Amino acid sequence: MNTVQALDRSLRFREIADWFEQLSPQTLNNIEQIYAPSARFIDPFNDLHGCRDTRKVFQHMFDTLDGPRFVVTRIACNGLSGFMTWDFYFSCRGKAQSISGCTEFALNPEGLIVLHRDYWDAAAQVYEQIPVLGAILRFLRRKLALPT
Numbered sequence: 015m016n017t018v019q020a021l022d023r024s025l026r027f028r029e030i031a032d033w034f035e036q037l038s039p040q041t042l043n044n045i046e047q048i049y050a051p052s053a054r055f056i057d058p059f060n061d062l063h064g065c066r067d068t069r070k071v072f073q074h075m076f077d078t079l080d081g082p083r084f085v086v087t088r089i090a091c092n093g094l095s096g097f098m099t100w101d102f103y104f105s106c107r108g109k110a111q112s113i114s115g116c117t118e119f120a121l122n123p124e125g126l127i128v129l130h131r132d133y134w135d136a137a138a139q140v141y142e143q144i145p146v147l148g149a150i151l152r153f154l155r156r157k158l159a160l161p162t
Contacts, residue, residue: 024089026125027096031086034100039076045069050126057132068130080105094121 033041033048046065054061055068062068075082082104090097095118102113115134122128 023091023093023096023121023125026121027089027091027098027119030119030127031089031098034084034098035086037072037082037084039073042069042072045072048127049130050122050124050128053127053130055130058134075104078106080108094123095119096121 030048045068049055049065049068051065052063053065053068054063055071056062057071060071062071082102085101085103086098087101088097088099097116097118099116100114102115104111113134115132118129118131118133119127120129
């Protein structure tokens with residue numbers, strides 16, 4: 015890949031990051047400019063195929079959470095592959111919360127996402143917030159951790 019193509023890919027990943035940071039129910043209307051029709055979306059709760067199902071994940075996020083928004087903190091890319099670290103802010107039942115994570119992306123030659131795989135700690139950032147389950151998970155985490 016020559017330098018111009020590398021710069022184009024870097025700019026494309028920045029455009030994708032901007033789309034996530036501006037994500038709203040209205041911007042979901044242009045999801046086809048970001049995701050390929052056959053894109054695969056994987057996160058701790060979903061493993062879906064297709065742009066339509068990916069749209070449903072984001073629509074569900076807007077339907078069930080208050081004020082969800084992403085802040086991309088870092089982008090690393092090499093050719094058609096890239097990673098973005100991010101912080102996700104939202105409120106649920108009046109309680110402000112955040113999740114930090116990373117997304118692996120693979121693009122097709124047209125610059126559309128064909129793979130979106132989220133990595134974040136669902137146990138620590140979601141399940142440990144549930145009263146009884148959280149206490150059990152925190153106990154297990156302490157037991158499995160290196161003694162200090």
